[in-house]
Amino acid sequence: MTAKDEIDASRPHPARVYDYWLNGESHYEADAVAAERVVRVWPGVVMGARLNREFMHRVTRWLVGEAGVRQFLDIGTGIPTEPNLHQVAQAIAPETRVVYSDNDPIVLRHAKKLLAGAPEGRTAYLHADFTEPGAILDAPELRETLDLNRPVALSLIALLHFITDERGAYEIVRSLMDALPSGSYLVVSHATADFDPDLLTRVAEAYQSTVAEGQIRSSSEVNRFFDGLELVDPGVVVAHRWRPEGGEAQPDITDAEFPVYGGVARKP
Ligand SMILES: C[S@@+](CC[C@H](N)C(=O)[O-])C[C@H]1O[C@@H](n2cnc3c(N)ncnc32)[C@H](O)[C@@H]1O
Numbered sequence: 535m536t537a538k539d540e541i542d543a544s545r546p547h548p549a550r551v552y553d554y555w556l557n558g559e560s561h562y563e564a565d566a567v568a569a570e571r572v573v574r575v576w577p578g579v580v581m582g583a584r585l586n587r588e589f590m591h592r593v594t595r596w597l598v599g600e601a602g603v604r605q606f607l608d609i610g611t612g613i614p615t616e617p618n619l620h621q622v623a624q625a626i627a628p629e630t631r632v633v634y635s636d637n638d639p640i641v642l643r644h645a646k647k648l649l650a651g652a653p654e655g656r657t658a659y660l661h662a663d664f665t666e667p668g669a670i671l672d673a674p675e676l677r678e679t680l681d682l683n684r685p686v687a688l689s690l691i692a693l694l695h696f697i698t699d700e701r702g703a704y705e706i707v708r709s710l711m712d713a714l715p716s717g718s719y720l721v722v723s724h725a726t727a728d729f730d731p732d733l734l735t736r737v738a739e740a741y742q743s744t745v746a747e748g749q750i751r752s753s754s755e756v757n758r759f760f761d762g763l764e765l766v767d768p769g770v771v772v773a774h775r776w777r778p779e780g781g782e783a784q785p786d787i788t789d790a791e792f793p794v795y796g797g798v799a800r801k802p
Contacts, residue, residue: 549638555583589773594622610693614647628652635660685717729790763799770797
């Protein structure tokens with residue numbers, strides 16, 4: 535699917551369905567119906583969407599505060615939900631630059647909210663499809679905002695389970711990381727069926743039949759995205775267990791309740 539410009543309100547779209555779970559306001563009736571169908575199968579999806587955002591916040595704070603990263607390429611950004619990545623990053627280092635990208639026209643429509651950042655930093659929005667990495671890397675929005683001779687964090691949060699192996703998920707990640715210099719990072723969060731296969735089969739049926747195709751991956755398949763990179767401790771773990779602030783992940787949430795892996799790795 536390439537990045538088109540028209541919004542089709544009659545069919546559910548991933549960004550708008552996710553917006554419904556996050557209690558946002560940028561979705562239509564068809565999205566709400568599809569989102570509720572998943573909620574009936576997996577009531578924890580609403581909490582999962584929130585925990586996934588919190589993973590993005592923690593990783594971004596770590597990358598800026600601990601690893602010194604000042605440039606981000608966030609693909610599969612979604613409809614703006616505060617705080618957005620640039621707000622988290624620029625609260626620590628106002629000079630941070632962020633390029634956001636998504637293929638859904640509704641994200642394009644709301645992109646202005648992603649462009650209002652700290653005056654010292656810069657943000658840009660690129661309407662593009664992840665499956666066309668060459669177009670993303672060559673886009674003026676990216677070239678005018680990021681210096682590809684300096685480290686960049688490639689942030690793919692809850693995106694890769696929409697991209698099947700057949701569509702080249704691994705090759706695309708590799709080609710994007712190949713274009714970034716040593717000291718760059720890859721961030722991934724990704725749904726898995728490792729803990730409750732029956733649940734994920736039902737979720738995939740409810741979601742993929744109406745919203746979008748995709749591919750749920752196992753721990754080893756998610757780890758494969760990081761081949762050739764140095765995983766940051768604690769490696770690929772259920773995302774709310776990735777460097778929890780205060781030292782401990784929320785103890786009452788089991789892996790089966792939030793079946794989403796998260797990981798961060800550095801390009802040597
Ligand atoms: C579940 S949302 C995640 C949003 C955000 N990254 C987050 O985690 O809060 C997935 C996003 O990926 C986008 N997406 C799906 N397939 C895509 C593709 N081929 N190219 C670009 N974006 C895509 C959807 O439009 C949607 O905004």
